[in-house]
Each structure stands twice: as C-alpha cells, then as structure tokens.
Amino acid sequence: MKTIYLALKYLAILLWTSFVALPFLWALTTSFKTANGVTGGATYIPWLQYKPSLEGWKVLVRTGGQGIDIVGPYISSAIVTLSASFLSLALGTLAAYGLSRFSYRLGFLKNSDITFFFISQRIMPPIVLAIPFFLMLQFLGLLDTIPGLILVYIALLLPIATWVMVDFFNNIPRQVDEMAMIDGCNPIGAFVRVILPNSLPGIAVAGLFCIIFGWNDFFFAFTLTFTKTQLLPVAVVALNSSVTPWWSLSASALVSVAPLVIIAFFVERFLSSGKMAGAIR
Amino acid sequence: MLKLNHKHFFLLPGLIVLVAIIIFPLLFTLRVSFSSWDVVKPGLDWIGGKNYVRLFEDMRFWEALSRLSLMAVGSVLIQYIIGFGLALLVWRDIILKRFVRVLFLVPMMTTPVIMSVIWRTILHESLGPANDIVQVLGFEPLNWLSTGGMAVLSVILVEVWQWTPFMFLLLLAGLLSLPDEPYMAAAIDGAGAFRTFFSVTFPLMAPISVGALLIRLIEASKLMETVYVLTSGGPGTATETSSYYIYIRGLRDYQIGYAASLSLTYLVIMIISLTIIAKVLTYKMARD
Numbered sequence: 001m002k003t004i005y006l007a008l009k010y011l012a013i014l015l016w017t018s019f020v021a022l023p024f025l026w027a028l029t030t031s032f033k034t035a036n037g038v039t040g041g042a043t044y045i046p047w048l049q050y051k052p053s054l055e056g057w058k059v060l061v062r063t064g065g066q067g068i069d070i071v072g073p074y075i076s077s078a079i080v081t082l083s084a085s086f087l088s089l090a091l092g093t094l095a096a097y098g099l100s101r102f103s104y105r106l107g108f109l110k111n112s113d114i115t116f117f118f119i120s121q122r123i124m125p126p127i128v129l130a131i132p133f134f135l136m137l138q139f140l141g142l143l144d145t146i147p148g149l150i151l152v153y154i155a156l157l158l159p160i161a162t163w164v165m166v167d168f169f170n171n172i173p174r175q176v177d178e179m180a181m182i183d184g185c186n187p188i189g190a191f192v193r194v195i196l197p198n199s200l201p202g203i204a205v206a207g208l209f210c211i212i213f214g215w216n217d218f219f220f221a222f223t224l225t226f227t228k229t230q231l232l233p234v235a236v237v238a239l240n241s242s243v244t245p246w247w248s249l250s251a252s253a254l255v256s257v258a259p260l261v262i263i264a265f266f267v268e269r270f271l272s273s274g275k276m277a278g279a280i281r
Numbered sequence: 282m283l284k285l286n287h288k289h290f291f292l293l294p295g296l297i298v299l300v301a302i303i304i305f306p307l308l309f310t311l312r313v314s315f316s317s318w319d320v321v322k323p324g325l326d327w328i329g330g331k332n333y334v335r336l337f338e339d340m341r342f343w344e345a346l347s348r349l350s351l352m353a354v355g356s357v358l359i360q361y362i363i364g365f366g367l368a369l370l371v372w373r374d375i376i377l378k379r380f381v382r383v384l385f386l387v388p389m390m391t392t393p394v395i396m397s398v399i400w401r402t403i404l405h406e407s408l409g410p411a412n413d414i415v416q417v418l419g420f421e422p423l424n425w426l427s428t429g430g431m432a433v434l435s436v437i438l439v440e441v442w443q444w445t446p447f448m449f450l451l452l453l454a455g456l457l458s459l460p461d462e463p464y465m466a467a468a469i470d471g472a473g474a475f476r477t478f479f480s481v482t483f484p485l486m487a488p489i490s491v492g493a494l495l496i497r498l499i500e501a502s503k504l505m506e507t508v509y510v511l512t513s514g515g516p517g518t519a520t521e522t523s524s525y526y527i528y529i530r531g532l533r534d535y536q537i538g539y540a541a542s543l544s545l546t547y548l549v550i551m552i553i554s555l556t557i558i559a560k561v562l563t564y565k566m567a568r569d
Contacts, residue, residue, distance in 0.1 A: 009370060009375070010375075012366070012370060013370055013371070013375070013381060016363075016367060016385070017381070017384055017385075019442065020384055020385065020387060020388055020442070021384070022403070022410075023396055023399045023400060023403060023442070026399065026402070026403055026410055027399045030402065038408060039408065041407065041408060041413065042408060042409055042410040042412075042413035044410070091294050091295035091298055092295060094290075094291045094292070094294060094295060095291060095292050095294070095295030095296060097291050098288055098289075098290075098291025098292035099291075099292060101288075101291075102288035102291070102292075104288070104292060114292070114296065117299075118295075118296075118299065120552075121299065121303060122499055122500070123499050123502070123548075123551060123552060123555060124303070124548065125502070125503045125505075125523075125524050125544075125547065125548065125551070126503060126505075126524070127503075127505065127524045127527045127528050127531070127544060128306075128307075128310065128527075128544040128545070128547070128548050129303075129306050130528075130531070130532065131310070131313075131531055131532070131537060131540065131541065131544075132305065132306030132307075132309045132310050132313075133306060135309070136305060136306065136309075151302065152302070154298060154302065155299065155302040155303060158295060158298065158299055159299075162295065186287065187287045187288070188287055188290060191291075212389070212390055215392065216390075216391070216392040216393060218392070218393070218394040218506050219505070219506060223532060232392075233392050233394050233395055236392075236394070236395045236398065237394050237395070237398060237510060239398075240398045240401065240510060246402055249398060249402070250399065250402075253395045253396070253398060253399055256392060256395050257390070257391040257392055257395055257396070260390040260391060260392070261387055261390055261391065263390050264383050264386040264387045264390050265383055267386055267390075267450070268379060268382045268383045268386060271382065271386075271450065271453060271454055271457070272379065272382065272457070
C-alpha cells in the first residue's frame with residue numbers, strides 16, 4: 001500500500017515535470033534546427049533525427065542590418081523593468097508603512113479604503129487604460145520612449161509593491177517602532193534606521209514580484225511603442241509570423257525568459273524558509 | 282485644509298503618483314465614451330448615450346464576456362485543483378525537494394506571450410510535437426487551434442501551464458505556515474491521510490484558498506495576451522475574450538468612442554462580479 005502510494009506520488013511529480021519542461025525542451029531542440037529539420041514533422045534528437053546548426057542562435061547577435069536585433073530590446077526591457085520596480089518599491093514601501101502605522105482620513109476615506117484603492121488597481125484590465133495612456137503620453141511627448149514606459153509600468157507595479165509591503169509591515173510588531181522612538185528617533189528616523197533594515201525579506205519578495213510582472217508585461221509595451229523603443233516581449237512576438245524561422249524564434253524566446261528563470265531559485269528560497277507566508281497573505 | 286506632518290510623508294508620494302496615473306485615464310475614458318470619436322472624425326463631440334445603446338445590442342460583446350467567464354473560471358479551477366495537488370506532493374520531504382519546487386515555479390516567471398509563441402509551434406497541426414505525441418499514443422491528430430472547441434481548450438491548456446505555478450506558490454506558502462498541533466491530534470486519533478486532509482488541512486487552508494482563487498480570478502479576467510498570440514481570437518470569434526474584442530474595436534478599427542464605452546462597461550461588470558464572488562467565497566468560508 002505504502003509502496004503504491006509512493007509510486008503514484010512520484011509518477012504524478014514526473015508527469016507534471018514533463019509538462020512543465022515540454023515547451024523549454026522543444027524550444028531548445030528547435031533552436032538548433034534548420035528548414036530541413038522543421039518541415040519534415042516533429043523531431044527531437046539532434047544528429048540522430050536532424051542535423052543541428054547554430055543558424056538560429058547566430059541571427060541573434062548578427063549586426064549590420066542583418067538578422068534580429070535582440071540586444072537593444074533586451075537593454076530597454078532591463079532599464080524599464082528595473083527603474084519601474086525600484087520607483088514602485090520606494091513609493092510602495094513608504095505608502096505601505098504609512099498605511100500600516102498611522103491613520104489617515106481623506107474625506108470619507110479611511111486606511112482600509114486607501115489600501116483597497118492601491119490593491120484594486122490590479123482589477124483594471126490593461127485595455128481600459130491603453131487608449132488614454134496613449135493620448136496622455138502623446139500629450140507629454142513621452143510616446144515611444146523609455147521614460148513613458150517607466151511611468152506606465154509604475155501604475156502596474158506600485159499596487160503589487162504596496163500590497164506585499166502592507167502585509168509585511170502589519171506583521172512587524174508596533175513595539176519595534178516604539179522602542180526606536182523611545183531611543184530618541186522621530187517617526188521617520190525609526191522607519192529608516194530600524195524598520196527598513198528589518199524589512200529586507202519583504203522588500204525582496206515585493207521586488208521579485210515587481211520584476212516578474214514588469215519584465216513579462218506585453219500589452220503596454222506593444223501599444224505604446226513603435227519604432228524608437230522596443231521591449232523584449234514585443235520584439236519576440238513580432239517574429240511570430242508564418243515566415244519566421246522557428247529556430248531563431250525559439251532561440252530568442254529562450255534568451256528572453258532565461259533571466260527570470262533564475263528568479264525562481266530566489267522565490268523558492270524565500271518560500272522554503274517560510275518568509276513568503278507572511279509576505280503574500 | 283490638510284495639515285501636513287510626518288505621516289503624510291509616507292503615504293502621499295505613492296498615492297499622488299497612482300491617482301495621477303490612473304484617475305486621468307478613467308475620467309478621460311468616461312468622457313470619450315459619450316463621443317463618436319473614430320477614424321473618420323477624431324475628436325470629442327457629444328452624442329449622449331448612443332454608444333451604450335449600441336453596446337446593449339452588440340451580441341459579439343456579450344458573447345465575448347460569457348466566453349471570458351467560462352475560460353477564466355474554468356482555467357482557474359483547474360489551476361486550483363492541480364496547484365493544491367502539487368503543493369501537497371512537495372509539502373513534506375521528497376527526494377530532490379528543492380529542485381522540484383523550483384521547477385514547479387518556473388512557468389510563472391516566464392513571459393506569457395513569449396511562451397505562447399512557443400506553444401503555438403507545439404500545437405502546430407502538422408509540424409508540432411503535440412500531434413506527434415497524440416499519434417504515438419494511438420489517437421487521431423487533433424485540430425488544436427483550428428476548430429472552435431479545441432481552440433478554447435488549447436487556450437485553457439496554455440493558461441494552466443503558465444499560471445498553475447502561481448496557485449502552487451500561494452498554496453504551498455500557506456501549507457508551510459500551518460501549525461503542527463492539529464496534525465498531531467489527528468495522528469493520535471488515528472485519522473488516515475484522506476480524513477486528515479478533509480478535516481484538518483482543507484479547513485485550515487480555506488482562507489488561503491479563497492485568497493488564491495480571488496487573485497487568480499482577478500488576473501484571469503484580463504485574459505487576452507495568450508489569445509492574441511495563439512489564435513488571434515479565432516477561429517472566427519471562438520476564443521475572443523472581452524479585452525481582445527475591445528482591442529479590435531479600439532486599436533484596430535479605431536472606434537475610440539465606442540471602445541471607451543465597452544471598456545467602462547467591462548470594467549464595471551468585472552468589479553461587480555468579482556466583488557460578488559469575493560463576498561460569496563468569504564461568506565461560505567466563515568460559515569464552514
């Protein structure tokens with residue numbers, strides 16, 4: 001009985017693992033193919049089933065008007081994601097600390113309403129904002145620019161950062177602040193010198209989520225940029241046409257998702273150490 | 282007049298930025314929805330509620346909305362069941378625990394549109410591995426993306442691949458934070474694995490389950506990117522979701538005024554239905 005149970009358990013793990021790995025393995029093997037390797041039907045094993053080639057990978061770094069420019073979008077994506085994440089974290093951490101420690105009244109709105117206002121932005125479908133954002137950025141002269149995208153991405157990421165940090169601060173006892181203030185700190189000093197250094201795990205989780213959602217956003221990058229600025233998901237999806245060779249498509253897809261796969265290791269670390277529980281509930 | 286002191290130093294910067302970025306677009310959309318702004322005559326005129334009348338008779342919008350509900354609820358429930366199952370599998374010690382946990386998390390880290398591009402090659406009916414596998418198993422090849430019903434299932438399949446890890450993450454974090462005592466009590470009472478799950482684990486996990494389901498439903502209600510890449514809403518309108526339909530009306534046909542009225546109606550319907558779902562789920566939880 002026990003053995004059957006164990007066997008089923010590992011079989012289930014194996015099945016889901018294969019499903020998770022399938023697109024990555026398929027993209028990996030496809031990226032080494034040429035036209036002959038693709039058009040003959042699905043093949044998997046290089047040398048045995050098809051003759052491997054580096055053509056798909058070479059296209060990514062080729063310069064001088066030839067090939068796909070993936071380096072430019074890569075850098076733009078990194079700049080937009082990191083700047084928007086940093087600004088959202090800074091604004092979100094401050095707001096979350098305020099909402100967790102002080103009581104505010106804005107007209108009839110209380111703390112819980114303000115917190116809800118922050119978090120509820122996640123309900124907003126991107127399509128609702130796309131057209132006004134387009135006109136707003138056009139008015140500001142920021143259409144098709146990196147600062148314009150950073151501005152828009154703050155609207156996406158600030159709710160996430162605030163949400164994670166409010167829960168995190170709610171789990172830090174108020175006595176910690178009070179102790180710091182007895183020691184002669186003013187509220188801002190208590191926050192900077194005592195609370196902030198103790199909040200690094202929460203800030204890390206919030207930051208990881210900001211980076212994930214920023215790097216992976218497609219719709220705003222797609223509707224708010226044209227020629228001057230291009231982010232990575234837009235560049236890769238632009239290859240998704242019937243004439244695109246699957247091999248360079250696969251290679252660029254793998255290169256694009258690679259940095260975020262590394263983040264999975266950090267997320268697992270927080271998860272297994274139990275720090276995630278407080279941060280995401 | 283608002284008296285500024287140290288506590289406003291914390292809240293105001295974030296609040297002002299968010300209000301500035303969000304409120305203008307919303308007010309603007311509201312105003313535009315009462316105009317006939319389109320490709321022929323761009324600009325803000327006033328046509329009263331004509332767009333809203335048109336919207337009521339636009340079956341394509343309501344069909345997209347019901348299709349979205351079906352796809353969102355369907356894929357989120359599948360994600361919940363599989364995600365809970367996976368979390369239970371790797372909760373206690375297993376071999377290669379950390380490796381398996383990392384692997385189960387990976388899909389949610391990857392860019393949905395980019396992975397959808399890869400999925401499109403997988404589901405390619407003559408050159409992709411999906412039909413290859415189906416045939417090796419001894420079945421007829423499937424029309425993954427070219428018949429309506431299958432296309433809906435394919436979109437759900439890709440959504441499940443992409444987002445089950447998020448469910449897994451939230452539920453595993455919940456499982457890891459559960460206290461030990463109830464389990465010791467259950468073991469002393471001699472409860473088996475199934476009894477323990479249904480009378481200890483599942484009730485203890487209820488608040489986390491509700492939270493996870495709501496987060497995923499909110500995200501799934503915006504479903505459009507997978508559809509855009511995999512099927513472009515097709516075949517016909519078989520996989521067209523609300524967001525995608527509004528995208529076509531607004532940014533393809535450039536009927537800005539009409540798209541604005543669709544956007545606001547969609548937003549209001551989403552807020553109302555998600556609030557009802559949240560109330561029902563938390564009420565059920567409180568009663569159990």
